[in-house]
Amino acid sequence: MSTPYKTIMADGLWSNNVVFAQLLALCPLLAVTGTATNGLGMGLATTAVMMTTGLSVSLLRNAITPEVRIPAFVLIIATVVTLVDMAMNAWLHELYKVLGLFIPLIVTNCAILGRAESFAVKEKALPSIVDGIMMGLGFTFSLVLLGAVREILGSGTLFANASLLLGSPFSILETVIIPDYKGFLLFVLPPGGFIALGFILAGKNLLEKKLEGRAADDETPETPVAEAEAR
């Protein structure tokens, strides 16, 4: 039983995206996406956790009996999160202070347990790592996108404090989109997160509908045979 890597990548990044398709992990999503930088930091930390837990769960999948799998997964995830938490405290201390409590709370991110349960426990080590990375990157993408929207609308900047996360060379990323902006506090607060996420989801659905329509226009008259084979 194995899934082609292409499918794993497409699933993680777009068609089964943690946020935009599964609507999981909304708690950290709404809590930390006040700025794009925070979203990026949180996303990368979660990606590291997903990759490592994917690998561990996959390697241990034959040793863990189905009856105890949930506590075992939680134990593995908690261990990895603690490592990431300490590593960020040591090397990315400024960002760690901003993200604070939300790093330990990655443990409760249902998306991670979800991938362990639905993917890593059935697959070999390498596909599990790839799945972890792709799901994590998809999550990071959605966090950065939402963070960027909220940051531009809420405070008129983009990637503020990026140098805290990526080092001083990346301070060029820090841009002021709207000069002399007084700020629109609603979008920095959680309700703004919900509102922005709602509009992004609506936009995604619209985009997919358009793409679907175009694909149908392209394919149906020309290659009915190929389509039938693909199914």
Next chain:
Amino acid sequence: MPNRSATEGGPYAHKKTSVQRTMVLVMVALVPATAYDLYLFGWPAINLFVITIASALMIEALCLVIARKPIVMFLTDGSAILTAWLLAMSLPPWAPWWIGVLGAGIAIVIGKQIFGGIGQNVFNPAMVARVALLISFPLEMTTFVAPSPLGTAGAPGFMDSLAFTFGLANSVDVVSSASVLGHVKTELSRGIPLQQALEGNYDLFAMTLGDASGSMGETSFSLILVGGLFLIIKRVISWHIPVAMLGTIAIMATLFNLINPAQYPDALFHLVSGATVLGAFFIATDLVTSPVTKRGQLLFGVGCGLLVYIIRTWTAYPEGMAFAVLLMNAMTPLIDRYIKPRVYGRTIKGDPLAPKGGS
């Protein structure tokens, strides 16, 4: 002339109510208070009022185009105008133009259209916009001015006020003045007894007439009351929500005033100040977002009244009408779920009624 149609056979009657008629009646009821307050606060208030309503209409039209709905029918039902009107009445009278435009946008797009348009919204759109603005722009939303009626010496002229509203000039002299609720809150928090805080700031006669500082349309107790009674007489709203709400505020205020008169203002103060009557008659009674049954409406009104009193008395905000109404809007589906009217021929639990007497 015999009118044979599909309706033949039953006692069908048509009470000529429509969305449009309801909206127009509410606007008629709002006219006296609005006109008096626009006169009191002069051209900047008139500018803001016009800007808010015009932008609400434009945004509504845009939403209808995007949603591919009939534009003329929904634009002329008056709901967008009324929403913007109520929003404008809850804004500080000399707020800059973008407060009105942004507020209208939030009310129409986030408050109303993304739920599916008129009749589908969970929350009162005007109050959604007011709360969003209040939380995001506390400075602009709490800068109140003292009344300077049109034509008096201190009032800015039309051109001056246009420049002022659009932020081109700050040349207009503004006599800023805290609303009575805000003033009392500040003074109480400084440990100054209530009687001293009220002295010189609280003139019952002026408050009843409306000659006080506050949001654009909330200051005139008597004119709003007249409009509210007109709506009850015209049966646009029923008495349940306003009476339950004002009654609850009055009882709470009297109770705490008896306990400690130096800390808690009396009932009359709460009834004539802030948005109490405007909220009770015009905002909480929104037909879409309040319960269907009379008993549900009583509960809704009591809830609004309690929340208004609690927010005014023990939180950081001097006025809590918008928050109270939104919180009770969120409770409305629950109230409607548990308080249902008795179905004809059945008990309140839904069992068939036992036939009475003989036969």
